[in-house]
Amino acid sequence: LAKTTQPISMDSYEGQEVNITCSHNNIATNDYITWYQQFPSQGPRFIIQGYKTKVTNEVASLFIPADRKSSTLSLPRVSLSDTAVYYCLGGKEGGKLIFGQGTELSVKP
Amino acid sequence: GAVVSQHPSWVICKSGTSVKIECRSLDFQATTMFWYRQFPKQSLMLMATSNEGSKATYEQGVEKDKFLINHASLTLSTLTVTSAHPEDSSFYICSALEVGQYFGPGTRLTVT
Numbered sequence: 438l439a440k441t442t443q444p445i446s447m448d449s450y451e452g453q454e455v456n457i458t459c460s461h462n463n464i465a466t467n468d469y470i471t472w473y474q475q476f477p478s479q480g481p482r483f484i485i486q487g488y489k490t491k492v493t494n495e496v497a498s499l500f501i502p503a504d505r506k507s508s509t510l511s512l513p514r515v516s517l518s519d520t521a522v523y524y525c526l527g528g529k530e531g532g533k534l535i536f537g538q539g540t541e542l543s544v545k546p
Numbered sequence: 547g548a549v550v551s552q553h554p555s556w557v558i559c560k561s562g563t564s565v566k567i568e569c570r571s572l573d574f575q576a577t578t579m580f581w582y583r584q585f586p587k588q589s590l591m592l593m594a595t596s597n598e599g600s601k602a603t604y605e606q607g608v609e610k611d612k613f614l615i616n617h618a619s620l621t622l623s624t625l626t627v628t629s630a631h632p633e634d635s636s637f638y639i640c641s642a643l644e645v646g647q648y649f650g651p652g653t654r655l656t657v658t
Contacts (some may be wrong), residue, residue, distance in 0.1 A: 471646075471647075473649075478637065478652065479651055480550075480651050480652045481649045482649070483646060483648065483649075486646065489577045524590075533592060533595055534579060534580070534592070534641075535592060536582075541587055
């Protein structure tokens with residue numbers, strides 16, 4: 438399972454785009470990269486998953502370079518309700534997930 | 547999307563008693579479920595993998611006799627914390643595999 442490294446915390450303001458980069462140097466060939474969001478006292482919520490290049494859904498985009506040693510979660514125009522902890526995980530689809538420390542995002546008015 | 551529920555959402559028990567937490571996949575069948583524990587301001591720690599019809603696989607350092615896991619059906623896994631002590635107070639979260647992994651809302655356990 439890939440060991441991931443993320444910034445411990447980030448600050449942003451409402452309406453800004455936020456990019457959170459995750460390093461996963463030892464990601465395996467078959468591993469996907471998945472991002473989760475967690476609010477206090479709640480279970481993590483799936484945001485987005487990708488294998489390479491770019492993936493976009495209704496809430497975020499995920500950029501994965503060709504070497505797949507890092508990935509960037511992009512949140513467009515954040516609001517106060519996006520204040521949460523964001524986790525980047527690398528692992529096989531359908532396999533167990535090992536959570537790293539996560540990034541605590543604080544969005545200010 | 548897939549929904550996972552947990553019951554109870556919070557529980558307070560006395561030291562030495564046992565507590566059972568249920569994890570249900572509401573609209574899909576899950577052969578595999580996972581149990582995590584999370585202490586305040588910390589990340590989720592995987593405790594065990596629960597497989598329907600077979601014994602759970604525990605992560606290193608997790609006492610299988612203390613944290614009993616039963617996955618008796620394709621929609622239900624239970625975690626029983628036996629002889630609970632204050633240090634077992636934590637937030638317990640389950641997840642279930644469908645296409646992707648979906649998490650329950652968590653159970654806050656407080657042992658007094």
